[in-house]
Amino acid sequence: MENKNAEALSIQQIQGKLEYYCAYQERCYKEVEEKLYSFKISAAEKEQILIYLIENNFINxxxxxxxxxxxxxxxxxxxxxxxxxxxxxxxxxxxxxxxxxKEIPEATYLENFHQLAEKHWNNITERKGPKKNKKFVDFLLRKGYETSLIYEKLKELEVGS
Missing domain, CATH: 1.10.10 (Arc Repressor Mutant, subunit A)
Known part of the structure; x- marks a missing residue:
């Protein structure tokens, strides 16, 4: 059913929908390009819409x-x-x-890391030992923190407990 609607839309209507899509929340080129695949239009028309969105600062x-x-x-x-x-x-x-x-000040980054690490350390149900350490390290690695930061914090928390 949605395909029929997609085919019936004009380029201006599709462009309007994508303007709203970009204005509602910041989007990258790849996300907008993927959204364009749901519309049955030619590659040239897709390119024309993408150029319009970039030139009018909808995509930045x-x-x-x-x-x-x-x-x-x-x-x-x-x-x-x-x-x-x-x-x-x-x-x-x-x-x-x-x-x-550069949007993350180093002081804020470290403060958030330490708060998150301490909260997680206190929430792990296991007592001291390798199992608790592994859960702690794995969690922070999944969150995307640097290995050196994680192991420094682990040493600090082990000494403190």
């Missing part, structure tokens, strides 16, 4: 990356490794990733 990779970095760190408490990998997956250039990572 740098702005997307900065927003992504802030959001994922401040709300999901992701570390830099995970953020970088997710941005690379979205085909964001290394130059833009470097610029975007």
């Amino acid at each position: 990779e740098e702005r997307f990356a900065q927003s992504f970095v802030r959001g994922k760190h401040n709300y999901k408490f992701w570390g830099k490794n995970r953020i970088v990998n997710e941005l690379k997956f979205r085909n964001i250039s290394s130059r833009i990733i470097t610029i975007a990572l």
